[in-house]
Amino acid sequence: MIELREVSKRLGGRQILDGMTLAVPKGMNFVLMGPSGSGKSVTLKHVIGILRPDSGSVQVDGQEVPAMGRTQLMALRRRMGYLFQNGALINWLSVEDNVALPLREHGRLGRDETRDRVHEVLRMVRMDHAAAQYPPSISGGMRLRTGLARALVTKPEYVLYDEPNAGLDPIISKQIHELIVEVRDQLGVTGLIVTHSRACAVQCGDRIGILDQGRLGIEGTVDELVHSEHPLARAFLHGGTD
Ligand SMILES: Nc1ncnc2c1ncn2[C@@H]1O[C@H](COP(=O)(O)OP(=O)(O)OP(=O)(O)O)[C@@H](O)[C@H]1O
Ligand SMILES: [Mg+2]
Incomplete structure (x- = not known):
């Protein structure tokens, strides 16, 4: 379970989080929405202790994450994958080497085991055919799959997804949601899961919370929020397909 209670944070002279409370029960996908600059990425960074x-x-x-020392934080990050906004791949490393990075950082597997694990996770995201390619030569959807593979390679219990479908067309987005x-x-x-996309929220989420003025302005099941008349729910979840 991930739990934030009454979290406040000032950054760059602005109160970004202001009494933010959020709970993500085990086995669920919690979708965090909110305007640009409202503190969604900042929230994720608190969860992994950045x-x-x-x-x-x-x-x-x-x-308590903020109380963790270096060793405990390393252990936490092994249990927690992070799909960065825009994939954040390293351009001069192949797909395969990008995915292997977290395993090499943690240094617990031998070379053959690392390769086997990387290919296992690349198969899962349907990227094993492109293992030897480099990020600049693959599509946005493939970059996201690679980022997802890298987030999953350590077999985490938790994954934080920062805008997993940003910049992707609806068909590729749907594949990522699946x-x-x-x-x-x-x-x-x-x-x-942080997203601006209604489709992503509805297709991936169990619960949705919408950030407003530094805290969740509304929170509930996908069904509750999709049918809510609350102005935030209307703004983020009504109308359109995306
Ligand atoms: N390290 C930092 N130092 C100073 N200001 C920061 C820092 N990190 C974030 N901010 C500011 O905090 C605010 C919230 O940032 P955040 O990245 O969480 O927004 P967001 O909700 O993820 O937006 P977007 O949808 O555009 O990704 C922004 O105004 C940003 O400029
Ligand atoms: Mg962000």
Whole structure:
């Protein structure tokens, strides 16, 4: 379980999070929506301990993240995959080497085991045919799949997805959403998904929360929010297909 309680954070002279409370139960996909600059990525960074709150509590499975030392944070990050906004691949490394990075960082597997694990996860995201290619020569959808493979390669219990379908057409987006659902249902991964996309929220989510003025302005099941007349729900979830 991921749990933020009353988290506040000032950055660049602005109060970005202001009493943010959020709970992601195990086995669920929680979708976090909200305007650009409202603090969605900042929230994810608190969960993996890149940022520390000014006040409030951030816990993963009952352990306080801001109190963790280096070793504990490393252990947490092995259990938590992060799909960065825009994939954040390294252009001069092949797809295969990009995906292997977290395994090499943690340094616990031998060369053959690393290769086997990388190919296993590339098969899962249907990218094994492109293992030897380089990020600049593959499409946006393939870059996202590669980023997802890298987030999954350590067999995490949690994955944080930062805009998993940004810049992708609706067909490729749908394939990514199906993968995210597969990751939840077949691997039992708990997900925290940041997105602007209604389709992503509805297709991947169990619960949705919408950030407004530094905290969740509304939160509930996908069904509750899709049918809610609350102005935030209307703004982010009504109308259109995306
Ligand atoms: N390290 C930092 N130092 C100063 N300001 C920061 C830092 N990180 C984020 N911010 C600011 O905090 C605000 C929230 O940023 P964040 O990246 O969480 O937005 P977001 O909700 O993810 O938006 P988007 O949908 O555009 O990705 C922004 O105004 C950003 O400029
Ligand atoms: Mg962001």
